[in-house]
Amino acid sequence: MREEEANSDCPVLGITGPYCSGKSTLAQELTRRGWVQIEVDRLGHESLARKKNEIVTEFGSAVLSPDGTSVDRKKLGSLVFSDPRRLEQLENIVHPDMKARSEELIREYRQSQDLPTGILLNAAILFKMELESLCDAVIWVSAPLPLRIIRARKRDGLSWKELFRRFSAQKKLRPQLAPGNVDMYKVDNLQKGRAVRRIERIVRDRLWNRTKPT
Numbered sequence: 001m002r003e004e005e006a007n008s009d010c011p012v013l014g015i016t017g018p019y020c021s022g023k024s025t026l027a028q029e030l031t032r033r034g035w036v037q038i039e040v041d042r043l044g045h046e047s048l049a050r051k052k053n054e055i056v057t058e059f060g061s062a063v064l065s066p067d068g069t070s071v072d073r074k075k076l077g078s079l080v081f082s083d084p085r086r087l088e089q090l091e092n093i094v095h096p097d098m099k100a101r102s103e104e105l106i107r108e109y110r111q112s113q114d115l116p117t118g119i120l121l122n123a124a125i126l127f128k129m130e131l132e133s134l135c136d137a138v139i140w141v142s143a144p145l146p147l148r149i150i151r152a153r154k155r156d157g158l159s160w161k162e163l164f165r166r167f168s169a170q171k172k173l174r175p176q177l178a179p180g181n182v183d184m185y186k187v188d189n190l191q192k193g194r195a196v197r198r199i200e201r202i203v204r205d206r207l208w209n210r211t212k213p214t
């Protein structure tokens with residue numbers, strides 16, 4: 001976060017972590033407490049429409065819906081989630097647009113009459129997209145792998161093969177070294193009430209008071 005843009009009245013909190021750790025569940029709880037949420041997954045879906053022509057040039061018209069008016073996410077997903085090179089090609093097309101839109105939304109929320117408690121930037125691949133540069137602090141949501149598998153099977157009903165692909169596509173989400181430019185806090189999401197209270201404590205004690213992370 002650049003100094004001149006920092007706004008302690010309305011901080012930006014990155015929410016990241018692996019597939020089915022419970023990022024959206026915790027973000028949803030915080031929106032009931034005055035926060036607003038930017039769902040970066042959703043910005044990605046909007047980008048597919050804006051970047052349709054580039055996507056067709058790269059992946060062919062086979063990734064379009066039968067009437068040719070929109071990108072079929074399931075078709076594109078099965079192409080890119082089984083081939084890291086193809087995923088990178090898609091990311092090169094949509095990520096700059098998604099990042100620009102995130103910046104625009106943060107600006108809009110901070111200028112709104114009804115200033116929120118803070119802004120949650122919810123993105124599984126926050127670090128890969130370098131979105132931490134927009135955040136005052138980042139929450140790393142974690143949950144044990146067996147629990148995430150149970151949650152994923154229940155929520156998405158994927159086959160074991162599809163599940164394996166999803167988990168593999170997200171192997172390197174967490175930076176190997178502590179990110180130098182943003183404070184990151186790990187929150188275990190076993191019980192959502194406890195996890196939300198921990199996030200609120202972090203914001204109150206660490207973010208607003210600006211001391212070092214533990």
Ligand SMILES: CC(C)(COP(=O)(O)OP(=O)(O)OC[C@H]1O[C@@H](n2cnc3c(N)ncnc32)[C@H](O)[C@@H]1O)[C@@H](O)C(=O)NCCC(=O)NCCS
Nearest residue numbers: 019040041044073074076077080091094123124125169170
């Ligand atoms: C490939 C696409 C079309 C599939 O769409 P679909 O609706 O089927 O899946 P959805 O978007 O809900 O994503 C499913 C899961 O995959 C994860 N995922 C999506 N994109 C990526 C990625 N680039 N790298 C790793 N995981 C990803 C999501 O976080 C989610 O957990 C879509 O995910 C996409 O356009 N991805 C590229 C944009 C992106 O990076 N989005 C992630 C922002 S956090």
Ligand SMILES: Nc1ncnc2c1ncn2[C@@H]1O[C@H](COP(=O)(O)OP(=O)(O)OP(=O)(O)O)[C@@H](O)[C@H]1O
Nearest residue numbers: 018019020021022023024025151155189190191192
């Ligand atoms: N603390 C919890 N206790 C019980 N179930 C939970 C908890 N947190 C999340 N879940 C459940 O686990 C599933 C995944 O949660 P959620 O959608 O919040 O994960 P996510 O990390 O945002 O997923 P994705 O990686 O796909 O974006 C959901 O069905 C949700 O209801």
